[in-house]
Amino acid sequence: MEWKNELTRLLGITYPLIQAPMLGITTPAMVAAISNSGGLGSLPIGGLSPEKVIALIREVKSLTANPFAVNMFTYEPELAPDRSTFDGMQALIHELYQAAGFTPAAVKYEDLQVHSWREQLPVLIAAGIPSVSFTFGMPDADGFALMKAHRMHIMGTATSVAEAVALKAAGADIIVAQGIEAGGHRGSFLPGALSQTGTMALVPQIADRVHMPVIAAGGIMDARGIAAARMLGAAGVQMGSAFLRCHESLATPAQKAVLGQITDTDTQLTRAISGRWARGVRNKLITELEAAGEAFCSYPFQDMLTQPARKVAREADNPQWINIWAGQAAGKAQAWSAADIFAELVRETALLFPNNKFA
DSSP states (O other), rough: OOOOOOOHHHOOOEEEEEEOOOOOOHHHHHHHHHTTTBBBBEEOOOOHHHHHHHHHHHHHHHHSSOEEEEEEEEOOOOOOOOOOHHHHHHHHHHHHHHHHHOOOOOOOOGGGGOOOOHHHHHHHHHHOEEEEEEEOOOOOOOHHHHHTTTTTTEEESSHHHHHHHHHHTOOSSSEEEEEETTTEOOOSSSSSSSOOOOOOHHHHHHHHHSSSSSEEEESSSSHHHHHHHHHHHHHHEEEEEGGGTTTTTTOOOHHHHHTTOTTTTEEEETTTTSSSSSHHHHHHHHHHHHHHOOOOTTHOOOOOHHHHHHHHHHTTOGGGGGGOOOTTGGOOOOOOOOOHHHHHHHHHHHHOOOOOOOO
């Protein structure tokens, strides 16, 4: 079977299969395993310090000589929340966790710090990263010019046709079309209501409108999803939930066990954990925060407030009090190595196209 197409040629990969960047789950070992298998591994660095970014890139490079992408959060953070909102939310979080038997560290209002993509991009350039993806928005004109000057392949996330059009006009080379089924944070960035278009409806409309490589993301877990995405006009697919339970994943044992038992209706969209809409497995953390009626802080400040609490619950491997970002089909994830999951995707897809080119 011939997999080569415009996307694989552009990215320098064998298969048009991309591992989604999942902050808190993805490891350098996962990224390298996918790249070594002929796909495109993606390293998430949203909100991390330049020093941490450098260390992670070096670790990936020590494990693979093949291309991989680095993913940034390209948004303009809002002003820090007012003190009363911050204090009220922190008090609620501590009350809930202490009732559950945990004692999280306090977050000091004065210590709130946001690391911007503007700090990270020079690091990526210095490291010679060939492909950059981003979500939550898009870089400004200077950012695009800098990436273009260094001949980076630019991949932007769109949750609507309008966002895809905006990304193309700004200079993106590839559009990641993220359907509502996708796990984790929504990549929506244009003003207005949250886009909730499904992958099957979104991909062909974006492909027909932008006439450039489109990567389908959201709800794709096996060869059938890969084949469907291709038939809808996608040049490739991005898969995250498929790797949630892999050996290289940072998910805890209890977290992986939960993921192995969920069904199509066990995830929901919520702002409770991070302040930004994200899809995760419904648990006590989401339920209690939403039921309390306390005002959420904006992203990333809500995320900063819940991090210490989630950390202690994670150390105790208690899945009820951590975030378990997952897509609507995440229950189909296998507890194999990332390389074995990838190989099975390739094998199954080849069987569906025995006499035809995927491209």
